[in-house]
Structures are given as structure tokens and as C-alpha cells.
Amino acid sequence: MKLTRFLSNLLSPPHCVFCGEPIDFRMPENVCAACERQLPYNNAKRCEICGCGLDIAYGKLCCRSCKNERPYFLKSISRYIYKDKVADSIRHMKFGSEQIWIAKTLGLLLAQTLREEYGDIEFHAVTYVPISKARIRERGFNQSQVLAQAICKQLGYKKPVALLEKPKDIPRQSSLKLRERKTNVIGAFSPANAHLAVDKTILLIDDVQTTGATLNECAKVLRKAGAAAVYCAVVASVQI
Ligand SMILES: [Zn+2]
Ligand SMILES: [Zn+2]
Incomplete structure (x- = not known):
């Protein structure tokens, strides 16, 4: 269309x-x-930790990557695979006149998956992957924050809190080779309101997960700030 x-x-x-x-x-x-x-729901067999398409050789629990190096988050879930109309909708969320509406609607849809997958976890705080101030000026809003707000409203959680900052822009993850993404995000985030993370079980929201490097780096900063556990949820994951 x-x-x-x-x-x-x-x-x-x-x-x-x-x-x-x-x-x-x-x-x-x-x-x-x-x-x-x-819709391409992410309901095939997948790594129970990072949610990626499962490596059959390690098929019982986690993928090769999680087996070699456990992520800082305990689990990451996604509602959809990033392709077809889901990918179109997420791209439209980042520009155009109805971008906030799309983010809110995708947030409501992700809330359903959260209810199913994380329904028995008591989250003390919900936060989101930050974008830099320059990017907020350009786009007008942080889509992950709007997703998190919609999720909190839908599930009756307290409003999302900013626990992370992105002081400056880094090359876009999507512009890099998979291997470069991991190093690209190192040091990209710093804690904000760190006292609110101490001993807390935190839900971290983002729009798309590709390698999981961004979520892992954010989870690392939260854990270093004292968070007890970090769980992630994204609208869609790229199957690589
Ligand atoms: Zn994994
Ligand atoms: Zn339709």
C-alpha cells in the first residue's frame, strides 16, 4: 500500500x-x-532467554549465544517477528502524523503478550530504552516510552520511569554488521534515577530486538545500578 x-x-x-x-x-x-x-507471531520454538530463533544444536533451553555468555536480562519476549506488515507498522511509528497512535496501539497489543508470558512476575518498575535528546528533537518522542506508557496503562502498572539515558548518538544499529552491534552499544547508556532501580525487578521495553545487544547493554547498566532482575519485552524481533 x-x-x-x-x-x-x-x-x-x-x-x-x-x-x-x-x-x-x-x-x-x-x-x-x-x-x-x-500476522507473523513469534510463537515458534525459540530461545527461552533471548527469544531468538532457536539453535537446534542447543535446542533444549537456549541458543548458542546465550549459552556462551548469559545476557544481563533474565528473559526477553517479543509478540511478533519483524517482517511484512509488522515491519511496515513499526517503520510508520517513527514518522507521520499518526505515529503516537501507532505506538500506543502496538503497546496495547504487546501488553497482551506480557500478560501471557510475564503474568506471574511482580514488576516494581517499568522502563524503556532511551534515545538521545537530539533524536527526540528530530522525532518528537521516544517510541519505546510511548509503548511503555500504553503497557502500564493497560496492565495497571505505575507509570514508566526513566532509569536510563543515552547521552549521545551512536551509529544506528541497523547500519552495522551483526558483529559490530555488540561493541557499538557498549557505554552508550548511563543510569538515571539510579536509586529507583536498587533491588527492583524491572521490565524494560523497546520496539525491536535484533541481536539483543541494545537490551543487554541497558540491562547491564540497570544491574550495575543495583537492579535485582531485568526482563525485556519488544513488539517484534528480527529473526537472524
Ligand atoms: Zn538466546
Ligand atoms: Zn489490517
Whole structure:
């Protein structure tokens, strides 16, 4: 679908968050029946720690990467695989007139997965992967913060707290080779309101997970600030 059509459809609710087509107002999640049938849910067998597509050789619990070096987070979950209409919707979330609405809607959808996967965990705080001040000026908002706000509202948690900062921009992860991503994020984040992390079980929200390097680095900063445990949740993960 052309972007202009997508955006003009977005201006006349209710419409599907994935394709922009009008939908029955009784569909509470803003997903049309056609998209719902085709959405790439991340429900295949996956690493129980990082959520990536499972390496069959280590198929019982975790992937080769988690087995070699346990991440700083205990678990990361994603609702979708990053492709097709899910990838389109996440790209549209970062620009255009309805970007906040898309972020809120994807947050509500991710909340369903959180309820299923993390329903028995008591989170003391919900936080999000920060973006730099320069990027906030450019985009107008941090999409991960809006996702986290929608999740907290939906699940009845206290509002998200800023526990991390990104003092300056680094080369975009998506512009780098997989191997370079891990070193690129080292030192990119610093703690904020660190006292609020001490001994807490924290839920960390982001939009997309690729290698998990960003989430791992954020979890490392939170653990070093004294967090007891960090769990992650993203809208979609890239299957690599
Ligand atoms: Zn649709
Ligand atoms: Zn893993």
C-alpha cells in the first residue's frame, strides 16, 4: 500500500494499525481480520532467554549465544517477528502524523503478550530504552516510552520511569554488521534515577530486538545500578 493511502486511512479511525484499512469499531485492538490471520507471531520454538530463533544444536533451553555468555536480562519476549506488515507498522511509528497512535496501539497489543508470558512476575518498575535528546528533537518522542506508557496503562502498572539515558548518538544499529552491534552499544547508556532501580525487578521495553545487544547493554547498566532482575519485552524481533 502507498504511504499516502496508509496515512490518509490513519486519519479516519477506526482503522487497522497494520494495513490502515477501516475496521469494525467493535474490534478493540485495531487489527483487521485479514491482518490478524497473517500476522507473523513469534510463537515458534525459540530461545527461552533471548527469544531468538532457536539453535537446534542447543535446542533444549537456549541458543548458542546465550549459552556462551548469559545476557544481563533474565528473559526477553517479543509478540511478533519483524517482517511484512509488522515491519511496515513499526517503520510508520517513527514518522507521520499518526505515529503516537501507532505506538500506543502496538503497546496495547504487546501488553497482551506480557500478560501471557510475564503474568506471574511482580514488576516494581517499568522502563524503556532511551534515545538521545537530539533524536527526540528530530522525532518528537521516544517510541519505546510511548509503548511503555500504553503497557502500564493497560496492565495497571505505575507509570514508566526513566532509569536510563543515552547521552549521545551512536551509529544506528541497523547500519552495522551483526558483529559490530555488540561493541557499538557498549557505554552508550548511563543510569538515571539510579536509586529507583536498587533491588527492583524491572521490565524494560523497546520496539525491536535484533541481536539483543541494545537490551543487554541497558540491562547491564540497570544491574550495575543495583537492579535485582531485568526482563525485556519488544513488539517484534528480527529473526537472524
Ligand atoms: Zn489490517
Ligand atoms: Zn538466546
